[in-house]
Amino acid sequence: MKRIALLGMPNCGKSSLFNRVTGASARIGNWPGITVDLMRARILLGAHMVEVVDLPGIYDLNGYTEDEQVVRDFLGSQPVDLLVMVINAAQAERQLRLFLQARTLGVPMVVLFNMADEARRLGISIDRDAFTEHTGITAHSISAKFGDGVPQALAQIGHLLSDTAPSTPSFDALAAADLEHALDQLAHQSIDTPVTLSARHTDRIDRAALHPLLGPALFIAAMALVFNAVFLLGAPLQEGIGGLFDWLRSAALVPLLAPLPAWASGFLIEGIYNGVSTVATFVPLIVLFFFLMALVEDSGYLSRAAFLMDAFMSRIGLDGRSFVMLVMGFGCNVPALMGTRIMRARPLRLLSMLIIPLSLCSARLQVFLFIGAAIFPAKWAPWALLSLYLFSIAAAVLTAWLFRKKFASREPFALELPPYRLPTLRHVLLRGWHEVRHFVNRASRFIIAGVALVWLLTHLPVGVDAASTASWAGQIGSWLQPLLSPIGIDAQLTLALLFGFVAKEVMIGAMAVIFGQETGALGDTLAQHMNIAQAYSFMLFTLLYTPCLSTLATLQSESRDWRFTTLAVAWPLALAWGVAWLAYTGLSALAH
Amino acid sequence: MCALSELKTGQDATVVGLRADHDFVQRLHALGVRIGRSVRIIRRGALNGPLQLRIGTTDIMLRRTEAALIDTTETAVRA
Numbered sequence: 316m317k318r319i320a321l322l323g324m325p326n327c328g329k330s331s332l333f334n335r336v337t338g339a340s341a342r343i344g345n346w347p348g349i350t351v352d353l354m355r356a357r358i359l360l361g362a363h364m365v366e367v368v369d370l371p372g373i374y375d376l377n378g379y380t381e382d383e384q385v386v387r388d389f390l391g392s393q394p395v396d397l398l399v400m401v402i403n404a405a406q407a408e409r410q411l412r413l414f415l416q417a418r419t420l421g422v423p424m425v426v427l428f429n430m431a432d433e434a435r436r437l438g439i440s441i442d443r444d445a446f447t448e449h450t451g452i453t454a455h456s457i458s459a460k461f462g463d464g465v466p467q468a469l470a471q472i473g474h475l476l477s478d479t480a481p482s483t484p485s486f487d488a489l490a491a492a493d494l495e496h497a498l499d500q501l502a503h504q505s506i507d508t509p510v511t512l513s514a515r516h517t518d519r520i521d522r523a524a525l526h527p528l529l530g531p532a533l534f535i536a537a538m539a540l541v542f543n544a545v546f547l548l549g550a551p552l553q554e555g556i557g558g559l560f561d562w563l564r565s566a567a568l569v570p571l572l573a574p575l576p577a578w579a580s581g582f583l584i585e586g587i588y589n590g591v592s593t594v595a596t597f598v599p600l601i602v603l604f605f606f607l608m609a610l611v612e613d614s615g616y617l618s619r620a621a622f623l624m625d626a627f628m629s630r631i632g633l634d635g636r637s638f639v640m641l642v643m644g645f646g647c648n649v650p651a652l653m654g655t656r657i658m659r660a661r662p663l664r665l666l667s668m669l670i671i672p673l674s675l676c677s678a679r680l681q682v683f684l685f686i687g688a689a690i691f692p693a694k695w696a697p698w699a700l701l702s703l704y705l706f707s708i709a710a711a712v713l714t715a716w717l718f719r720k721k722f723a724s725r726e727p728f729a730l731e732l733p734p735y736r737l738p739t740l741r742h743v744l745l746r747g748w749h750e751v752r753h754f755v756n757r758a759s760r761f762i763i764a765g766v767a768l769v770w771l772l773t774h775l776p777v778g779v780d781a782a783s784t785a786s787w788a789g790q791i792g793s794w795l796q797p798l799l800s801p802i803g804i805d806a807q808l809t810l811a812l813l814f815g816f817v818a819k820e821v822m823i824g825a826m827a828v829i830f831g832q833e834t835g836a837l838g839d840t841l842a843q844h845m846n847i848a849q850a851y852s853f854m855l856f857t858l859l860y861t862p863c864l865s866t867l868a869t870l871q872s873e874s875r876d877w878r879f880t881t882l883a884v885a886w887p888l889a890l891a892w893g894v895a896w897l898a899y900t901g902l903s904a905l906a907h
Numbered sequence: 908m909c910a911l912s913e914l915k916t917g918q919d920a921t922v923v924g925l926r927a928d929h930d931f932v933q934r935l936h937a938l939g940v941r942i943g944r945s946v947r948i949i950r951r952g953a954l955n956g957p958l959q960l961r962i963g964t965t966d967i968m969l970r971r972t973e974a975a976l977i978d979t980t981e982t983a984v985r986a
Binding site: 324374375377378379405406408409412413437439494495508518521525527531618621622623625626627629725727728729730731732733734 | 927930931933934935936937938939941949950952953954955956957959962963964965966967968969970973
């Protein structure tokens with residue numbers, strides 16, 4: 316099998332090309348020693364089966380960022396038949412710099428000048444014949460977004476592959492390559508740029524989008540829209556999937572497993588099957604989230620958000636893109652964590668991943684709405700809820716500020732502000748599809764195992780009442796009492812927290828089981844069981860303590876670092892205890 | 908000569924010096940910020956926020972502390 320690798324700078328449209336060529340078949344490849352997810356796909360090109368690999372977008376082959384290292388590691392260890400260099404034609408004048416570096420590697424290469432339509436609108440023309448004459452390398456003009464020129468380029472690549480053999484580049488000539496002079500020369504020979512560029516529609520949009528007053532207002536409106544979309548569309552979708560799985564369970568699974576002993580069918584249904592349905596309920600959320608994400612990102616608005624929020628975010632060691640992910644985390648933490656992949660500097664990404672689980676997600680909101688209504692006087696309940704949102708934001712800001720030195724990014728901060736573009740439906744849909752498959756592949760085993768484990772803890776030893784204090788979980792609850800009674804959380808509420816670890820939205824249902832009540836009567840029982848100080852402490856603790864199992868699975872699958880995942884569990888737990896203790900002690904003192 | 912961060916918004920200028928460390932200079936080169944190139948501040952972010960710069964057909968945002976490491980001279984306005 317032949318192998319081609321796509322190489323290009325950020326914003327050259329490389330991923331659009333990859334998606335256009337490979338479609339839904341692409342998946343994440345595994346190569347020894349390669350620490351970053353790279354997409355790969357197999358396609359038929361002419362007479363050859365070809366593996367296409369999408370390398371991360373990089374500015375400099377000779378640089379020191381993680382992505383640049385990954386590209387060198389990949390090319391140094393995995394022989395390729397052909398390098399396909401993608402260049403944004405509208406920015407060819409500077410993007411050809413990477414081409415000049417790549418040329419020193421001695422690997423067969425083809426150059427694709429992408430976004431030919433955009434360059435044409437700017438009046439920029441590229442003389443491909445002159446380019447080939449001076450470099451000896453074939454060039455094509457394409458639009459990966461609309462597909463123009465792509466079939467011809469692919470046919471040519473298929474043709475070229477007949478004469479190539481896999482080769483591993485030599486990096487010897489890279490450092491010594493004369494870039495600046497050669498770049499000027501090549502640009503002079505092959506690119507024709509008008510002296511004055513026509514005013515772009517992007518400038519007109521930016522006049523509003525980046526306006527000192529109007530800009531932030533538009534940003535808040537856009538975020539409110541995105542947040543509400545995740546929230547209002549996502550929650551019913553999630554319930555719908557949940558309902559479907561419940562129906563399947565009672566209609567098919569329960570009758571089917573009836574011959575089995577009660578403990579076995581209980582484990583299979585309430586342990587394994589509920590684990591599977593937990594995974595499934597995240598699927599619509601992830602699709603929806605990445606649909607919106609692709610819109611925000613591909614349109615070019617994300618980097619505008621970074622611009623608007625930078626004055627504030629840079630003080631807590633983050634940039635504006637982290638802010639967007641944090642806001643999305645208020646809908647659901649899981650896709651927000653996956654979304655941090657757009658931040659290529661790893662320390663910046665990890666710091667963002669550390670604060671996202673502190674966002675008050677829609678699952679936690681359900682718990683707070685229930686407890687708030689059950690225990691707080693009606694006029695206080697909304698204020699209690701608002702204060703939880705404020706605590707959530709404060710906890711995120713405090714955490715980022717405290718850990719900003721530990722996760723200091725050494726990568727130079729210079730972000731491109733690409734022109735506004737309309738995303739294509741195809742690209743948006745593929746994004747959702749790839750992310751869902753990624754989540755299911757990476758996180759589902761962990762989630763199912765976790766749900767099954769909690770079932771076992773609450774149902775063993777054999778013969779105890781489910782989730783009673785006699786169960787193993789109940790025993791864990793009583794061991795934890797010395798730790799949790801100072802914040803007003805008793806053994807039964809501790810059990811509820813254990814369930815909350817599976818998924819926050821199951822807490823209310825779990826409490827109904829723990830207190831032996833129907834959900835309808837649970838409110839009154841809770842009101843007798845907890846005073847306001849206890850309830851508020853319990854809500855604060857629920858807000859901040861260990862993120863849910865799916866979030867935890869995503870933290871691990873995205874960071875691939877157990878030490879980081881441990882920190883992301885331990886720190887919120889400590890913070891939750893401290894905050895809940897302050898609130899419980901303070902409110903109890905006030906009540907006396 | 909003045910630092911890029913001190914340049915008036917909308918004023919065309921030519922890059923004459925880069926005082927940043929090696930990695931950052933490489934990144935600036937890749938983004939098109941090179942000695943002899945023309946650069947312009949399109950806008951300044953509120954509350955001491957970042958700068959929006961235009962170099963050729965590329966717009967980038969740069970924090971003011973980093974822009975202070977780039978030396979420029981104002982380009983005379985062409986009639």
